[in-house]
Amino acid sequence: MNCDIVVIGGGHAGVEAALASARMGKKVILVNLYKNRIATMPCNPSIGGPAKGIVVREIDALGGEMGRAADATQLQAKLLNSSRGPGVWALRFQSDKIEYSKYMQQKVENQKNLTLLEGIVKDIILNKNKVSQVLLEDGRIIKCQVAILTTGTYLSSVIHRGSENYSSGPNEEITTSTLSETLKRNNIKILRFKTGTPPRVKASSIDFSQAKLEPGTDAKLAFSFSTKNFKPLSEQVPCYLIYSTLETKKIIEENLHKSAMYSGNINSTGPRYCPSFEDKIVRFNDKEKHQIFLEPESLKLDTIYVQGFSTSMPIDVQELMLKSLPGFKNVVVDKWAYAIEYDCIDPTQLKLSLELQSIENLFLAGQINGTSGYEEAAGQGLIAGINAVLKIENKEPLILKRSESYIGVMIDDLVNKGVNEPYRLLTSRAEYRLTLRNDNAEIRLKKYGREVGLINDDEWKKYEEYLNQINLTIEKLKEVRFTPKSELSKKLNETGQAKISQGISAYEIIKQPTVDVKELKNQIECLKNLTDNQLQYIVVHIRFAGYIQKENETIQRFEKIEKKQIPENINYDNVENLATEARELLKKIRPISIGQASRITGINPADIQMLLFYLRKKYNKK
Template sequence: MYDVIVVGGGHAGIEASLAPSRMGLKTLLVTSNINNIGSMPCNTSIGGPAKGIIVREIDALGGQMSKTADKTYLQMKMLNTAKGPGVQSLRAQADKKAYPRYMQKVVKEQENLDLIEGMVEDLVIEDQTVKGVILDDGTTYLSKTVILTTGTYLKAEILVGHSKHASGPDQQKESKFLSGKLKDYGFRIQRLKTGTPPRVEINSIDYSKTSLQPGTNAKLAFSFTTDEYVPIEKQTPCYLTYTNETTHKIIHDNLEKCAMYSGLVKGIGPRYCPSIEDKVVKFSDKPQHQIFLEPESKEMNSIYVQGFSTSMPHDIQEQMIRTLPGLENCTILKYAYAIEYDAIDPLQLWPSLETKVIKNLFTAGQINGTSGYEEAAGQGLMAGINATLKVRNEAPLVLKRDEAYIGVMIDDLVTKGTKEPYRMLTSRAEYRLLIRHDNADERLYDYSHKIGLVKDKEYQRYQNKMKGIYDEIERLSTIRFTPKDDINEMLEQNNSSPLKEGVSAKELITRPEITYDMMLPYIDAPELSDEQRRRITILIKYAGYIEKAKRQAQKQIKMEEKHIPEDIDYEDVKNLALEAKQKLSEIRPLTIGQASRISGINPADISVLLIYLKQKYNGE
């Protein structure tokens, strides 16, 4: 008897199994291939816009992806540095060989965690409650909770041109029967699609025709515990090239041969990560599209052609790719393909990621309709945490939209659902100045320390860091400068107006062009880390905007505090629109705030519901 059984060893499965085992629960990870744990069948990048902040949140919650990425990356880059802190995030080019190898070592050495190879074909269900899993050889493992993290393997099919065959990513064995069983149990199954671009031989590219894309020359890391950084001169460069009119003509001339446009593809693909043929058709006014050339590993001779995902036949792929500047004579090591797979309707999930259909059964990752390693890992971590809390008979941890991108993602999934692979975007978050890259620890460390995923020593280190930041901000308000001070020369050098009256150091940092680091020669500063100094600049410079965002969030929090009883019968709510009754009955929102975010629910419906709750449950 296990406390938690996790099905699948991808990015969601890793976090889902590590969290309960680190919290002291007896955990089993079942995967079809132990050597495939942590594999990166598509892009080897970790992070990106919004996604990089999810990785920081995973770290602040005690997860593993951040730490492994820091140990195995080829290149690290801070994105959107010319923009405000609300949209800045890290992106790392990970090593396709080193990353899974490191993850496998972590998983194999984790206390309280057992590993077995096998394909789960069915669940043990009693009284609409999961009791364990059944493998394809008939072996049964019993458990108090089960987490499904099956990725893109459910009835997976590879599609190229007019052909398709059953297979998981990278020619791994697909899961043939589990999604059918889930449908029998009452889950709504949907068909989704994603894809991957070609890989080409690293020395077959003429890099003189491309643009160099180096990393960021700064001390950058996903994990708050990382103290070692790879200097930029030791990082592996990426390169940029573009499609052109010739590329686009080949695509247009051969659309009927593409699996996507021939009718072979039944699943819905990701709108925000389209294939190259999709881009060319939908954005016909654009003469070119960016194509990034990214190395996959120090141990491999392959380049990942980012932005060139396609399901064209192999011969057409060869014609297309050789129109790209620098790739005229490239050698294709692996052709692109599309993959279709089954997923469940995430509207059948509670915010804890426990399913509404079967008690004690949790799901995480691409089975919930998401795309991306980071989205999967974030869900896996939350499912692992909440499965543990369920075993402990404790309330689930549900992150609010003003607390984390992970909270935004899960709320979107369980409240709005998705008909296409969901991708995390900064535009989905209404409080992105509150849920920044730099402050994930301040938002989430209290939670992770309370549940036991962040230990006392690490938590004390965090507290010391934050004390140093706020003590220094307070000290800066006491340091005064006058027009006679030498600081005027620095201000003029940075195109900032010279002083005409006395101001504090803190006031100077509020100027757009001035940072805390520029002030260091004039303020006799204490020894602080790069991270602390950056945080000081952000907290001072954006204080007004941050406070405004907090006030806006407080209004939404009041809505989240108005709970809806689980036994409510929406058919009894008079004057509630028919569509509202249907949506509310299906999704069963837990709070008025969640109800207000359901598609098709309007403010009038919320007002009617509030009146009903007051009369029915307050006795008025």
């Protein structure tokens, strides 16, 4: 078999990588352990959340598929953090995990230039340290120019429950160890991480009267720019909230020695921001109760995902824990919780394009790079797929800056700072949160999707119309005026939203943070035909104009040092007065700019000054 690109692994990273590469015109083979399990959800049945939801919007703006899939298969929609500043607003959809996987399966099977192959990859064959072939366990060989590893948590994975442990991938699926050996053989540093998942229980066995209803919203929310149909609240499936009890806490404290995590069976590092439930009890022992969300998995399943109740306890203890929860007296378990250990790499061995520094044409994306989460994986997969094609075409890679995307923040963090635990995107990781908003993903990134060929003419035309309507509306709002005696002014005065005592423009009315803009839609003609996302963008643009301007000035200063390029062939041994640690880090990571070098953990300002002095002297770089 021959192709341009082999994608190894059909999870969220692999699907985006394969679809992007094929849509950019390359012949792609996607090798997955199971032909009928594409982009499955082995953990939580949801897409989005703080920072993550913005990543999905960015994936869509670049031409990826996750946003469309999430919109088409949602059970419930929410806009998180809406009571806070717009820099942290984010969409989160409860997903039908059966339908989500089916949607992606169909996209893969119907995509031109893309072939789905069931099999286990045994080895990646190199020729002069460059990818040339992929070898399958059954002896089949695929000749290729590029390979993209997106193996998730399937590398040498081990399941743990109490003292029980055995070799397995998620949900009792196949695991593979040969690719870990391939990486080790080629001197790639391997890390050992852990994650976990909570029990799934029968919805029909829960007494929901003891839980608090957590409904979705009737707002017209969507991840994808192309989505025009929105699920009304009446058709959304509810989630529920309960709290653990003192009895739950007591059971865990009495059986803590049986937990795989605390018995010494697991020595690898787990995710700090998604800890096991027993870890919560140990770390926050003063708390008497913890939130637990009950989330439906699919309309085709009678199962509830017990969000926040991840554990590595043995089954008998898990049963006691579950039955101590409100409404769980007669609970029936569909799948028991477990912890899983797996191999990943130290991501400081990657280029910002997600190609390995030491092996040409081998790209890595997703949890193999030390991240956690479907959204982080999909974002990396899309970038790896795009850059694999650009590499074949001898073009410059697409490297998103920290100042223009959360995907850029994530990849920059991975490469420059490395990981000592599964990496999760948080809004606090971004310096420019007001710029990297939920409502402006298209404006930030659509141009890149267009440039690489993932945004077609029709989509681009619709985007231009969308942007033009925003700009025209902002100008019209400055022209439309209201007197104190107008119906709108009276209503705003009576409700205390604003004090209007003289003529005022619609622009100035919107600028006031106490005004509910939804009330203005029927009063101001130019707002009537806007989408919710356009209206949100306009409101933020008007109300936060001063803050946005200050942030843009900061970004401009930041980009000055980003533009100071470091020659690829620089010999760091020749840079005088560098600290030994800085010299070794620069040799290892090989930053492409002064800006990137300054963000490497362990390199201080004095080292940067020495590097700048050397570049001016040697290369006449100012």
